Amino acid sequence: MATFCSTAFAPLGAIVAEALGQPDLPISALKHPLAGLTPEDIRERVRPVIDDAIGMLTLSKEERIKRYSGRRWVEALQAVSIEAKVGEEEEEEK
Amino acid sequence: MADVKLTSREWKVVESKVAELPVDEEGRPILELEPPIDDIYKFFYTNRRTDGLPVVPPTKERVLKMMKYIDREPDEILGYFPPRNSVVTPEKIAINAVMAGCIPGHFPVVMHAVMGLIHKAYNQLATTLNIEGIITTTHPVHPLTIVNGPVIQELTFNGGVNCFGPGWRTNATVGRAISLCMLNLGGGMAGIVDHATHGSPTKYSFVVAENEEESPWDPLHVRRGYDREDSTVTLMGLEGPHNVQDHRSETGEDLLLSYAKTVCVAGMNPSTLASERWGNILIVVSPEYAKIIHRDGYDIDDIRMFIWEYGRQDQQFFEQIGYELPRGGLMPEWPKWVWNRFDGEVPPTAKPEYIEVIVAGGPGRHGLVMPSFGWTHDLTVPLTLADGTPIRSVMDFRKARKARNLE
Structure with a gap:
């Protein structure tokens, strides 16, 4: 089982998959946005994920999870700091 | 909570050792010392809990x-x-x-x-x-x-x-x-x-x-x-609320026309995503407006029907921006109820009763309209004891x- 969506919504897909009992659902994402594209644009967007599709169908379960688990989209966003870069009280003036 | 306060530096040590904190019967960490308030704020914020x-x-x-x-x-x-x-x-x-x-x-x-x-x-x-x-x-x-x-x-x-x-x-x-x-x-x-x-x-x-x-x-x-x-x-x-300012109207009809023309704008979800089953709009009537509208004989159902009748948009505009005849699917096809029932005009909601009305606000001649998400309906929950x-x-x-x- 595998899922394709646009990059902007891949983390949401992973969260929902986990809520539905599929925490390691493979997710491959096409570059967002898809709205308003020409058929040729769509073909260009799809090409990079063809390899993902082949990998999802042919790799071992362990390798498939490691490479394509939707978790990676959530983890990537959660790793981004949401703190101010400067201005903490203890920071010394440079 | 023990009456002990830690300095920021001391708290950082505790924060880094959450795994070593005592746990309750379900394994959740118990924090018995109160760290500085700014560190608590930061702890919850950086863990995306605020x-x-x-x-x-x-x-x-x-x-x-x-x-x-x-x-x-x-x-x-x-x-x-x-x-x-x-x-x-x-x-x-x-x-x-x-x-x-x-x-x-x-x-x-x-x-x-x-x-x-x-x-x-x-x-x-x-x-x-x-x-x-x-x-x-x-x-x-x-x-x-x-x-x-x-x-x-x-x-x-x-x-x-x-x-x-x-x-x-x-x-x-x-x-x-x-x-x-x-x-x-x-x-x-x-x-x-x-x-x-x-x-x-x-x-x-x-x-x-x-x-x-x-x-x-x-x-x-x-x-x-x-x-x-x-x-x-x-x-x-x-x-969020959109204002309806009308300092001139002297009748309930004219005031309601101001509401209807404010509802009647492009880009509101209830017009484009609504169906027979959902897609509402909230009308907030200020006390001063309510007094006039009520004086002129309008009850809540009259207000709904008035706004539903006069808050319509030209169907041609929607065709111009890409809405097409229904093909049985979702966007961008227009809901079938629009095409089946109305001739060249698109009402703000599928049914007049999907326009809800409340009175709120203080002095002043302003009202509010709030379109919904479209794919949503409302619900009233009574406050009851556990036995109902x-x-x-x-x-x-x-x-x-x-x-x-x-x-």
């Missing part, structure tokens, strides 16, 4: 005080909060109510609002819509909680001057508690689960009371079959709690 504003630390004592205003066990399963499908219990809601700054008396209102959000009746229209859709959509929607009944006076909810604005603890913190539940139980982290293109300031807090005292009509909950002495919360998935008995006062929860030996 809306970005400081929170009140949800200590065990504070959470227990909340629980004294509900006649339920703290771990009773009330439902599941999509899209993350977290188990929802009174205790979990109480933790968020503490964080939001609620007083314990606010808690029953918060809990019943959350019960409404996760109630199947609110989510039965489609499996991925409503609260799940509201949290995850690109549209700037948030559930408005409209409070009716005696709890308005008892807890000092504001339905008067600046009622959608700041300055009132009850509106601000009850709304924030509901929002924090959507974040911490529903999983609505910004950019990860909540994909609103712009979001909305309403996502911080979105609660209002109806101005029942200055309304010439029956209040919302009475029109929905409840007693005037009942207290209710009505949940609607709405955009309607309450007349939040103190009824205290009495019932003692009667059930829950103290």
Whole structure:
């Protein structure tokens, strides 16, 4: 089982998959946005994920999870700091 | 909570050793020392448990005080909060109510609002819509909680001057508690689960009371079959308020025409996404407007029909921007009801009764319109004891709690 969506919504897909009992659902994402594209644009967007599709169908379960688990989209966003870069009280003036 | 305060430096040591803290019977860490308030704020913020504003630390004592205003066990399963499908219990809601700054008396209102959000009746229209859709959509929607009944006076909810604005603890913190539940139980982290293109300031807090005292009509909950002495919360998935300014009209008809022409604009979801089953709009009538509209003979159904009839848009415009004849699917096909029933005009909602009306606000000639998300419907939840008995006062929860030996 595998899922394709646009990059902007891949983390949401992973969260929902986990809520539905599929925490390691493979997710491959096409570059967002898809709205308003020409058929040729769509073909260009799809090409990079063809390899993902082949990998999802042919790799071992362990390798498939490691490479394509939707978790990676959530983890990537959660790793981004949401703190101010400067201005903490203890920071010394440079 | 032990009466011990740590310095920031000392607290960082504790923070880095969460895994070494003592745990309760379910394995959750117990923190018995109070770190500096700014470090608590930072801890919750960096773990994505806040809306970005400081929170009140949800200590065990504070959470227990909340629980004294509900006649339920703290771990009773009330439902599941999509899209993350977290188990929802009174205790979990109480933790968020503490964080939001609620007083314990606010808690029953918060809990019943959350019960409404996760109630199947609110989510039965489609499996991925409503609260799940509201949290995850690109549209700037948030559930408005409209409070009716005696709890308005008892807890000092504001339905008067600046009622959608700041300055009132009850509106601000009850709304924030509901929002924090959507974040911490529903999983609505910004950019990860909540994909609103712009979001909305309403996502911080979105609660209002109806101005029942200055309304010439029956209040919302009475029109929905409840007693005037009942207290209710009505949940609607709405955009933020859009103003209707009319200082000139002298008749109810002209005032309603101003409302209708404000509803009648491109880009509102109820027109483009609505169907026979959902897609509502809220009309907020100020007391001064209400007096004139009522004087001229309009009841609530008359207001709905007037706005539905005069708040229409030219169908050609929608065809110009790409809406096509229905092919049985979803967007961009227009809902079939539009094409089947109307000749060249698109009404603001599928049915007149999907336009809801409340009276709110203070002095001044301004009204508000709030279109919904479209794929959503509203729900009214009565505040009741666990056995379903309607309450007349939040103190009824205290009495019932003692009667059930829950103290």
